[in-house]
Amino acid sequence: QAEQLYELGNKHMWLPFTQMKDYEENPLIIASGEGVRVKDIHEKEYLDAYSSLWLNVHGHRKEEINEAIKNQLDSIAHSTLLGAMNIPSIKLAARLIEIAPKSLSRVFYSDSGATSVEIAIKMAYQYWQNEGNKKKTKFVALSNGYHGDTVGAMSVGAIDLYHRMYSKLMFASYTIPFPSAYHHPTGNGDIAKEESLQAVRELFEEKSDEIAGVFVESMVQGAGGMNLMPPGYLKGLEKLCREFDVFLIVDEVATGFGRTGKMFAVEHEGVQPDIMTIAKGITGGYLPIAATLTSERIYNAFYADYSEMKTFFHGHSYTGNQLGCAAALANLDIFERENLVDEASQKSSYISEKLEQIIALPHVGDVRQLGLICGIELVEEKATKKAFPAEKRVAYQATIRMREKGLLTRPLGDVIVFMPPLAASYSELDEMLSIIKDAIEEISSLHP
Numbered sequence: 001q002a003e004q005l006y007e008l009g010n011k012h013m014w015l016p017f018t019q020m021k022d023y024e025e026n027p028l029i030i031a032s033g034e035g036v037r038v039k040d041i042h043e044k045e046y047l048d049a050y051s052s053l054w055l056n057v058h059g060h061r062k063e064e065i066n067e068a069i070k071n072q073l074d075s076i077a078h079s080t081l082l083g084a085m086n087i088p089s090i091k092l093a094a095r096l097i098e099i100a101p102k103s104l105s106r107v108f109y110s111d112s113g114a115t116s117v118e119i120a121i122k123m124a125y126q127y128w129q130n131e132g133n134k135k136k137t138k139f140v141a142l143s144n145g146y147h148g149d150t151v152g153a154m155s156v157g158a159i160d161l162y163h164r165m166y167s168k169l170m171f172a173s174y175t176i177p178f179p180s181a182y183h184h185p186t187g188n189g190d191i192a193k194e195e196s197l198q199a200v201r202e203l204f205e206e207k208s209d210e211i212a213g214v215f216v217e218s219m220v221q222g223a224g225g226m227n228l229m230p231p232g233y234l235k236g237l238e239k240l241c242r243e244f245d246v247f248l249i250v251d252e253v254a255t256g257f258g259r260t261g262k263m264f265a266v267e268h269e270g271v272q273p274d275i276m277t278i279a280k281g282i283t284g285g286y287l288p289i290a291a292t293l294t295s296e297r298i299y300n301a302f303y304a305d306y307s308e309m310k311t312f313f314h315g316h317s318y319t320g321n322q323l324g325c326a327a328a329l330a331n332l333d334i335f336e337r338e339n340l341v342d343e344a345s346q347k348s349s350y351i352s353e354k355l356e357q358i359i360a361l362p363h364v365g366d367v368r369q370l371g372l373i374c375g376i377e378l379v380e381e382k383a384t385k386k387a388f389p390a391e392k393r394v395a396y397q398a399t400i401r402m403r404e405k406g407l408l409t410r411p412l413g414d415v416i417v418f419m420p421p422l423a424a425s426y427s428e429l430d431e432m433l434s435i436i437k438d439a440i441e442e443i444s445s446l447h448p
């Protein structure tokens, strides 16, 4: 049976963000999962050290979430939100608003991080149109920002490797340098922060009358390489947005639901976004639910007689899916009962101690961590931060080695991602970190 699965897979499947030629060399077919481990079709076990692409929270096959989905099936699996509400989506909206920043009071559902971002783009854009401010049509992106792979989401992102190919399809946004301490020529986060905020101020002074909003990933840039914002940066950006009446649109797709040691990462700086996008962890990583949260100010600009043509003409077939919303409600119950956000924050301190051993390795240039998000940047030369030649794909090789040792993750260029499920126990975290360390050492020794 395994042979047949490989054959059919190789014949008919095309995987996201995957060079299929690479995949064929190291094929992997997952058959099941339990807790923080998944098993392939040969019963080989792997630690899920990237939370199945940054979304799993409680581990796989969490009883309460499975039950919630099964129970919901006895009522109904799906009905449309176009012109109708449904019970779990209402309950979930209320729960989300309870835990979200105070500025947010309305929930617009969709089904992936990228769609929640598309909605944020169109919502911010149409707000200004509906208000008669026809010039405010542009957005600001941060260098290395990432908000998903649909064309709009790419247009408010700025990762050369992912976006350059499609540049002629994308709409133009202004780009501000992201203040990454490690990558700044001075290595100083404060200087990087001030430079970036100054660039925003100058842009706003000249162009704020044509800028609808600024898109940022909350506190950490994920796909751009796990780059951390220096303290005070997001708050500084919020102040500038208020001063110049530009919307602050915060993407919490990767950082929301306890991932950074707070329910939402904006809480680290007490920031109140005008629009916030959430997905991934919202269902504990079980089903495709996403949402775009916004303020009463924005909602009110769309509320009018139909003939005024202010309706938000946007929606997806699976928007507000009942099975997903039921899973999300169960997810939030577990967060409360297991005090998961505080737990995550304690695990975060534990991990940072353990990471000391990894920072000390000869080819580890930088280790960046916020909560249960860690990026380990490999370099050829530590002192000068000189990168490995790209064609060596050292971080990729290291993750293949980790897989052999029974751990799954993916690299982002030269950065190895460590993002365990929030529920990982201390001993499971130890196991993961020791495999990661060993694999990095082994691969580094091939490139002395």
Ligand code: LLP
Binding pocket: 017, 053, 054, 112, 113, 114, 115, 117, 146, 147, 148, 149, 217, 222, 223, 251, 252, 253, 254, 279, 280, 410, 411, 412
């Ligand atoms: N916003 C943020 C901050 C994200 O990190 C992501 C996905 C999205 C939006 C889009 O959400 P989605 O449409 O996938 O539900 N390409 C990289 C990893 C991308 C990380 C996924 N983040 C890789 O090749 O590993």
